[in-house]
Amino acid sequence: MKNERHEKIIEIITQTNVETQEELADLLRKAGFAATQATVSRDIKQLHLIKVTDGEDGRWRYARHLNAPQTLSDKYDRVFRDGVVSMDLAMNILVVKTVSGMAMAVAAAMDAMELTAIVGTIAGDDTIMCAIRTVEDAQEVLKKLNEIWKR
Numbered sequence: 001m002k003n004e005r006h007e008k009i010i011e012i013i014t015q016t017n018v019e020t021q022e023e024l025a026d027l028l029r030k031a032g033f034a035a036t037q038a039t040v041s042r043d044i045k046q047l048h049l050i051k052v053t054d055g056e057d058g059r060w061r062y063a064r065h066l067n068a069p070q071t072l073s074d075k076y077d078r079v080f081r082d083g084v085v086s087m088d089l090a091m092n093i094l095v096v097k098t099v100s101g102m103a104m105a106v107a108a109a110m111d112a113m114e115l116t117a118i119v120g121t122i123a124g125d126d127t128i129m130c131a132i133r134t135v136e137d138a139q140e141v142l143k144k145l146n147e148i149w150k151r
Helices: 002-015 021-030 037-046 072-083 103-112 135-149
Strands: 049-053 060-064 084-090 093-098 118-123 127-132
Touching: 002 021, 002 037, 002 060, 002 072, 021 037, 072 084, 072 103, 072 135, 084 135, 093 103, 093 135, 103 118, 103 127, 127 135
Parallel strands: none
Antiparallel strands: 049 060, 084 093, 093 127, 118 127
């Protein structure tokens, strides 16, 4: 959900002059995202957004920092994509096979994705077991993880 919200924020600030966090939160809510000012504040920090002046009328607006470092979520996604070998479900248990020695890093990346349906992860050397709340949630989590893995 956070990744989708971040993508929407970039889209919004690219297409609209947004001056305040409250304005950005309102635009996100209109786009169907649950967003408080505190959430938007964290997103702005994570996306390395800056305020720049609009040359035409001198008003401030949010923009992407051109030299911003790669976001942490991008790094976790890369660790996930590079480390995973396969994924399979057994009811509400997701079993993730990784490159030897990568299970702990991939599990940390999965935890950072904040998938609320995941109750917990246990990592060995090359295998991760994820307890997921329900079978339906497990299928949704697998779908989301496959989207990241296949990028």
